[in-house]
């Protein structure tokens with residue numbers, strides 16, 4: 451259960467919880483010291499490359515987050531407490547002008563409300579500074595009486611024993627985890643990351659990432675911007691990464707994803723002399739490779755060993771992966787084109803699949819009629835960029851899918867999409883699930 455919680459989050463909760471247990475606030479200097487110490491520790495850990503060692507990273511992350519949270523929460527509270535009311539005003543008569551900021555709460559013998567302060571003066575008419583809001587109360591059933599006296603300014607403080615319930619309230623955070631598919635089923639998450647491919651495949655206890663999305667510029671890519679945050683938020687630990695081919699709309703996010711998931715092995719068609727090979731150990735994807743995770747079978751259908759010797763262009767070497775469970779299957783086709791589709795058909799490697807990743811983002815070079823009829827999908831996903839410069843997906847290709855009655859889902863319109871093998875006719879669009887105030891209208 452705890453493996454899904456990052457050491458930073460745990461440390462932050464621990465530091466905050468500890469701070470909330472303080473019966474009274476410490477000197478501000480203590481908190482500044484804590485913050486400075488955390489920063490110094492961070493620098494030392496960074497320079498000593500401690501973060502490269504997984505076990506130590508957990509301890510250092512936890513400790514730093516705890517100290518930072520302790521310091522920050524305390525410093526803020528202390529700063530507020532010291533600045534909220536000037537001690538020199540104590541015992542003096544003040545004339546306060548303001549507006550009642552909420553409906554007064556009335557009980558049998560008291561009334562209380564918030565007052566938004568507009569101005570305040572002392573008995574000599576000199577302006578004084580008060581907090582922007584005061585919580586005011588009258589007690590002793592004098593509210594309706596002729597002399598409205600007994601006004602007090604008070605701040606509620608939670609009794610010590612009650613504060614421990616705060617710890618109980620944060621426990622659900624620790625026990626939360628992203629639900630996983632049942633044994634014998636799998637789930638596909640087609641990320642929304644622009645012009646490229648990236649599909650997360652999840653089984654009961656394993657995860658695979660098919661392609662890593664595009665590189666956006668020299669500084670940033672879909673790995674940093676979309677996939678690493680997604681994997682972190684869901685607590686995913688990838689077992690395998692498949693980089694279908696070397697083109698940057700499929701391999702652009704690989705450096706960030708591989709750095710985040712060093713334990714994952716990599717299957718790819720990228721040539722051994724390509725610079726991306728320096729990212730870490732990669733194994734060739736090749737027809738005939740297969741494995742089973744949690745009752746789900748995975749097979750590489752393309753390219754064959756001889757394809758590598760034919761000096762084909764990168765698209766034609768795309769790793770094609772078939773995932774199959776008892777009742778449903780999916781085909782991840784990379785950027786294969788008409789020739790590869792024909793070859794797969796010719797060699798008898800195409801079987802029907804419920805979910806198809808539309809080859810080459812819906813380019814006119816792919817999705818041939820015979821191939822589509824053989825795959826016969828219920829749902830086809832186009833991962834392409836909004837108004838991309840290639841004009842993907844091509845209208846004539848979309849027409850072929852429409853004629854066959856296939857439901858086509860496009861990431862520019864649907865956002866990320868989620869499909870589950872135990873409900874193969876359904877697909878869920880994140881753009882519908884989590885609507886924003888701003889909407890794409892078309």
Ligand SMILES: [Zn+2]
Pocket residue numbers: 646647697699700785810811
């Ligand atoms: Zn592509």
